[in-house]
Amino acid sequence: MTISEMTKLTELTLVQKEFEDGVISGGYTSDLLSDVIANAEANNILITIQAHINTVAVSKLVGIRAIVIANHREVPIDMVEAAQKEKIALFSSTLSQFSLSVLIGKHIHKQ
Amino acid sequence: MMRIKADLHIHSTVSPCATLLMSPKNIVSVAKAKGLSLVALTDHNCTRNCPAFFSLCKRENLFCLGGAEVTTVEECHVLCLFDNLKIIMEFGQYVESRLPDVPNQRDLFGDQVYVNDQEEILGSVEKYLGNATSISVSELCRAVHERGGIIIPAHVDRPVFGMIAQLGFIPQEPFDALEIYRNNKSAAIGAEEKYPLISNSDSHMPDEVGCVYTAMEMPEISFINLKEALKRGAVFIERG
Numbered sequence: 555m556t557i558s559e560m561t562k563l564t565e566l567t568l569v570q571k572e573f574e575d576g577v578i579s580g581g582y583t584s585d586l587l588s589d590v591i592a593n594a595e596a597n598n599i600l601i602t603i604q605a606h607i608n609t610v611a612v613s614k615l616v617g618i619r620a621i622v623i624a625n626h627r628e629v630p631i632d633m634v635e636a637a638q639k640e641k642i643a644l645f646s647s648t649l650s651q652f653s654l655s656v657l658i659g660k661h662i663h664k665q
Numbered sequence: 666m667m668r669i670k671a672d673l674h675i676h677s678t679v680s681p682c683a684t685l686l687m688s689p690k691n692i693v694s695v696a697k698a699k700g701l702s703l704v705a706l707t708d709h710n711c712t713r714n715c716p717a718f719f720s721l722c723k724r725e726n727l728f729c730l731g732g733a734e735v736t737t738v739e740e741c742h743v744l745c746l747f748d749n750l751k752i753i754m755e756f757g758q759y760v761e762s763r764l765p766d767v768p769n770q771r772d773l774f775g776d777q778v779y780v781n782d783q784e785e786i787l788g789s790v791e792k793y794l795g796n797a798t799s800i801s802v803s804e805l806c807r808a809v810h811e812r813g814g815i816i817i818p819a820h821v822d823r824p825v826f827g828m829i830a831q832l833g834f835i836p837q838e839p840f841d842a843l844e845i846y847r848n849n850k851s852a853a854i855g856a857e858e859k860y861p862l863i864s865n866s867d868s869h870m871p872d873e874v875g876c877v878y879t880a881m882e883m884p885e886i887s888f889i890n891l892k893e894a895l896k897r898g899a900v901f902i903e904r905g
């Protein structure tokens with residue numbers, strides 16, 4: 555599944571549109587960024603409530619192409635700007651991390 | 666130039682995880698016995714024991730600061746310290762108002778009681794104080810500095826509620842220092858050159874007060890001189 559295909563999911567709101575498109579190979583769900591650094595993989599989508607500018611830096615480090623901020627969490631403006639600079643797609647959603655993992659997982663594995 | 670012993674991270678009865686033995690009176694008595702000259706009361710998201718603490722420290726001629734160990738929205742623990750009691754109590758209201766409306770469960774987390782300088786219980790906090798507030802690290806930096814205080818991320822190297830575990834690395838913020846956890850003997854946190862490192866007891870039991878402290882060099886004890894000592898890096902982690 556590509557990031558542009560992901561923008562069509564009604565459960566996700568795209569809050570940072572200037573991203574480099576590509577195939578999402580899998581996902582990683584975590585709110586501890588040290589854990590994301592240690593265990594997430596390149597081309598993953600990151601599902602998290604950690605709405606902080608560091609999440610973008612960590613994603614860049616790991617090679618994560620898209621981030622979903624779960625559970626109505628407000629996305630700070632410096633995070634949006636950092637994602638724009640790094641060309642990482644940034645979504646928000648009212649769904650929980652669990653629901654998003656199930657939803658996105660189904661779409662990724664369908665293909 | 667004098668060299669003083671400072672323990673800037675002490676919990677009292679109102680913290681959900683601290684023992685009822687941690688009355689301000691007991692804390693002051695142990696701090697004096699251990700030769701500490703500068704102590705700070707930092708309960709979880711609450712400043713309600715600071716009036717008793719300030720009154721006792723004044724009586725015992727012990728220089729004190731007050732404030733709280735705030736849990737930010739990113740679930741980082743951050744020490745926020747001030748020297749003015751009026752500002753401390755207003756700051757405490759601001760922090761408590763940003764906690765979710767989740768009641769304390771006394772059987773799990775303790776009574777969260779605040780007391781006077783005679784160890785008489787004045788009341789208990791209804792909200793569970795161990796929760797995360799809705800205050801971000803950035804907002805907290807502004808809120809503390811606007812009020813003339815200092816802000817120090819707590820035990821940044823701890824796997825739980827430490828800033829490195831939560832945020833991967835120390836973000837670019839105007840912190841006055843970073844606190845290393847007391848049991849970490851060789852801290853390597855990747856931000857040593859940018860911020861002064863201190864360590865404190867993070868005590869929840871009386872005998873823990875001052876078990877680790879930060880020695881500071883200053884001409885005489887004052888909040889301004891503490892800020893200067895941090896800026897100059899004249900701070901040294903030691904064990905009691």
